Structures are given as C-alpha cells and as structure tokens.
Amino acid sequence: MARDAADRRVRIQRPQPGGESTAVKPAPLAYADPTTVQEALDLLAAEGDGAKVLAGGQSLLPLLSMRLATPGTLVDINRLPGLDRIEAGPDGVRVGALVRHAGLLGSADAAAVQPLLARATAHVAHPAIRNRGTTVGSIVHADPSGEMTAVLALTGGHVTVATPAGHSTICCPDLFLGPLETSVHGPAVVLDAFFPALPARSGTAFTEVARRRGDYAVCGAAVLVTVDDDLRITAARAAYLSVGPVPAVHDLTDAVGGKPVDGADWAAAGALARSRVEPDDDLHASADYRRLLVATLTERALARAGEEAARRAEGAA
Ligand SMILES: Cc1cc2nc3c(=O)[nH]c(=O)nc-3n(C[C@H](O)[C@H](O)[C@H](O)COP(=O)(O)OP(=O)(O)OC[C@H]3O[C@@H](n4cnc5c(N)ncnc54)[C@H](O)[C@@H]3O)c2cc1C
Structure with missing residues (x-):
C-alpha cells in the first residue's frame, strides 16, 4: 500500500515527537481515514494489534479518553463507500457498517421485514448518540448491555467480515465470546450485519x-x-x-x-x-x-x- 504523504486517500497524522499532547485526553495516536476496504485492511495489517477501527466513536472514544484503550492507530472507516446502506429483502435486513442507529430506527423497509430492529433500536442510548453510533459498531463492541447484540442473537443473524484473506460470515453463536470480546480478530473490518426476516405466523x-x-x-x-x-x-x-x-x-x-x-x-x-x-x-x-x-x-x-x-x-x- 502506498503511504506517500501526498496520497490524500490515506491521511495519517503521527504523534508529534517530543512528548504527549496535553490538548486531548486520549494517549497520542495516529489517525488514518482510508477510502477503500483494501486500504483499511492494509493499514490494520501494517499496524497489528495496535490499530483499532473507528466507526461512530460512541463507545471507542470514551474508552480512549479514559485511556482504557490505547491503540497506536485509529483506522477511521467513515469514508469507505457503500457501507451506509440498509438492504431489506424477503430473507432479511442487511445493515451496512456505516448505518447509524437513527437510520435503522427510521427505516420503514427494515421494520416491515424485521420489526424487532426498530423496536430495539428505539432503546439504544439518546438521539445524539443514535445519530452517530452505528448498529454494526454496537455489535462488534459486544457490550452485554447492548440491545442489538441481543436482537442479532435472537434472530439468528450473522456479520460479514473482510480480512486480508477474503470475506467470511460469522454466525451469532460463534461471534460473541465474552463482554466486549468477539471472534473478529486481527486485521478485519465488519462490512455488515444481517438480521433474518420475521418468520411467518x-x-x-x-x-x-x-x-x-x-x-x-x-x-x-x-x-x-x-x-x-x-x-x-x-x-x-x-x-x-x-x-x-x-x-x-x-x-x-x-x-x-x-x-x-x-x-x-x-x-x-x-x-x-x-x-x-x-x-x-x-x-x-x-x-x-x-x-x-x-x-x-x-x-x-x-x-x-x-x-x-x-x-x-x-x-x-
Ligand atoms: C452515553 C452513552 C449511552 C449509550 N447507551 C447505549 C445503550 O443504551 N445501548 C447500546 O447498545 N449502546 C449504547 N451506547 C453505545 C452506542 O450504541 C455506540 O454507538 C455503539 O456501542 C458503538 O458504535 P460506534 O459506531 O459508535 O462504534 P465505535 O465506538 O467507533 O467502535 C466500537 C468498537 O467496535 C469496533 N468497530 C466498530 N465498527 C467496526 C467495524 N465495522 N469493523 C470492525 N470493528 C468495528 C471498534 O474498533 C471499537 O472497538 C451508548 C453510548 C454512550 C456514549
């Protein structure tokens, strides 16, 4: 992957030499905002365990601010194309990784196929957080108090994961390993979550x-x-x-x-x-x-x- 500073598609801001900034609470970190999934994966692979995906930031940024997480690099996925879609079909609802809680809450198409999505999302946090936080982010965050993890489990859903080895799906029983812990490891971007349709009767x-x-x-x-x-x-x-x-x-x-x-x-x-x-x-x-x-x-x-x-x-x- 080209990491030329002139390449505006991947911008990285490195911590300044000479000590920590006192202007922000998180520990010094690098930031990148790739514009393709491949660039994101390359960055995550290059940075190893020290890198974290940033989606809505509504769970990650508080952890950074309290220094409960100290990644060396944030890989911001907000500029990746095509991940902000909700696709509702007869089999279920596919929710892209950049769909905000508010977007899912307001989707009549999604609610018609799987009414539990809107019913549960209405209980997620407050409007300001729902405007920024993502459904997929809350699933990957795997907070045992999260509404959407329970909905994914109940409906028997899965997530689609992009890794350097290709795309794979992880079904719900294999996804959640413990509090704040999933089987999404290593360089990986979760592209979407799929919630099966409400069965007949x-x-x-x-x-x-x-x-x-x-x-x-x-x-x-x-x-x-x-x-x-x-x-x-x-x-x-x-x-x-x-x-x-x-x-x-x-x-x-x-x-x-x-x-x-x-x-x-x-x-x-x-x-x-x-x-x-x-x-x-x-x-x-x-x-x-x-x-x-x-x-x-x-x-x-x-x-x-x-x-x-x-x-x-x-x-x-
Ligand atoms: C005051 C407050 C109240 C809240 N109340 C609730 C609540 O009642 N119920 C609830 O469920 N949530 C609640 N939340 C959390 C909120 O729902 C978050 O939006 C959500 O947990 C995380 O989504 P995010 O897009 O903000 O993810 P981020 O904060 O950006 O990321 C969270 C984690 O997931 C990883 N991640 C995110 N997206 C991807 C991806 N596509 N691929 C790989 N890894 C990814 C990140 O690396 C990080 O580890 C609350 C948050 C706050 C601040």
Whole structure:
C-alpha cells in the first residue's frame, strides 16, 4: 500500500515527537481515514494489534479518553463507500457498517421485514448518540448491555467480515465470546450485519428496564413467538441484555408449546427463563433483582409477541 504523504486517500497524522499532547485526553495516536476496504485492511495489517477501527466513536472514544484503550492507530472507516446502506429483502435486513442507529430506527423497509430492529433500536442510548453510533459498531463492541447484540442473537443473524484473506460470515453463536470480546480478530473490518426476516405466523417484542430512558438497561428482553394455523404456540424464545456475558438465546417453548396463544401461561415461560439465567451482581442491580426482571419482562414481552403472532397468522389465513 502506498503511504506517500501526498496520497490524500490515506491521511495519517503521527504523534508529534517530543512528548504527549496535553490538548486531548486520549494517549497520542495516529489517525488514518482510508477510502477503500483494501486500504483499511492494509493499514490494520501494517499496524497489528495496535490499530483499532473507528466507526461512530460512541463507545471507542470514551474508552480512549479514559485511556482504557490505547491503540497506536485509529483506522477511521467513515469514508469507505457503500457501507451506509440498509438492504431489506424477503430473507432479511442487511445493515451496512456505516448505518447509524437513527437510520435503522427510521427505516420503514427494515421494520416491515424485521420489526424487532426498530423496536430495539428505539432503546439504544439518546438521539445524539443514535445519530452517530452505528448498529454494526454496537455489535462488534459486544457490550452485554447492548440491545442489538441481543436482537442479532435472537434472530439468528450473522456479520460479514473482510480480512486480508477474503470475506467470511460469522454466525451469532460463534461471534460473541465474552463482554466486549468477539471472534473478529486481527486485521478485519465488519462490512455488515444481517438480521433474518420475521418468520411467518410470528410476533416479536422488546422491553427493558433502565434507570433513565436512554441509559444502558439493567435488564432487557427481546422475544419471539411463533404459532401454527390453529393459533397454537410452536416456538417461544428470548434473548436478554445485562444478564450474562454474552447474549444467549433461551428456548422457552417447553413452558407454553402446543397451548393456544390466547390465554397462554406466559408467567410459566417467565419462571422457566428465570430458572435458566445466571446474572451477576453489579453496581446497578443485584443478581436476584435481575432474575425477577427476567421473569416479569419475559412474561410481558411474550404476551405482546403472542398477540402479534396471532394477528399475523389470522391475517395470513
Ligand atoms: C452515553 C452513552 C449511552 C449509550 N447507551 C447505549 C445503550 O443504551 N445501548 C447500546 O447498545 N449502546 C449504547 N451506547 C453505545 C452506542 O450504541 C455506540 O454507538 C455503539 O456501542 C458503538 O458504535 P460506534 O459506531 O459508535 O462504534 P465505535 O465506538 O467507533 O467502535 C466500537 C468498537 O467496535 C469496533 N468497530 C466498530 N465498527 C467496526 C467495524 N465495522 N469493523 C470492525 N470493528 C468495528 C471498534 O474498533 C471499537 O472497538 C451508548 C453510548 C454512550 C456514549
């Protein structure tokens, strides 16, 4: 890769010799804003572990400012072409790496194919952060309190990753390894996230409890209910935020499967979920309180999703 200073396509600002700048809080770092994926990968490969991709910066910049992350180089992907698209088709919704939370929230096409996207995105942070932060960035950041990681897990989605070896997809169970840790390693740019379409005769719901609207959730649930032509439940699943290191999906069909969706014992499904999760205590809530929230939120969300599944099944009949 050409790294000629005259090449305006890749601009790098190196830290000035002679010590740290006191003008900004992050440790001194280099910055590059490539204009092709290949240039970005070349930069990431050349800089090794010391380089980080910068997307919306809404998670990374606070980490830099607190010096919890001290990359030698930021590779800003905001000038890469073609990554700001939402493609909604019959199979699902592909969300490009530069689609902001606000863009996904406002996409009627995406909501028509997978309503859970808008429902969950509405709970992500505040408008200013949603205007800049990206859906893909929040997935790669892998915060256990993130809404979109839970949605990707519940819907069985995947991400497309560009590396020097080519493009590959990583499906959800293999993607999240732990808090703030994914299987996207080395020189890699995640190009998009794919969320499968809402299955037939199905409904979804998203709910969470946060101290203030826009704060990270103390606990949240994304759920999906599917019914058959007789409006009997064939599947009930849930994924949670802030109750474990990664967004695990819990199959709750055992509690309600085969029952008519109208009047189903959603509390039993909530109790089953409560028995399966293993939340931690932290500054925001005790593990016991989180278990209680899991039971209550699951019951409420499944009831809403069940009503939607019934409406959609009746509409299709
Ligand atoms: C006050 C506040 C409240 C917030 N509340 C919430 C909330 O309630 N729910 C929630 O989910 N989030 C919340 N966030 C985080 C927000 O959603 C971020 O936008 C998101 O987590 C990261 O997206 P980003 O585009 O800003 O990524 P960045 O901050 O730029 O990057 C985050 C990480 O992902 C990596 N990365 C990003 N994009 C790519 C890519 N395409 N390929 C490879 N690596 C990549 C970066 O290297 C970095 O490690 C909050 C943030 C703030 C500041």
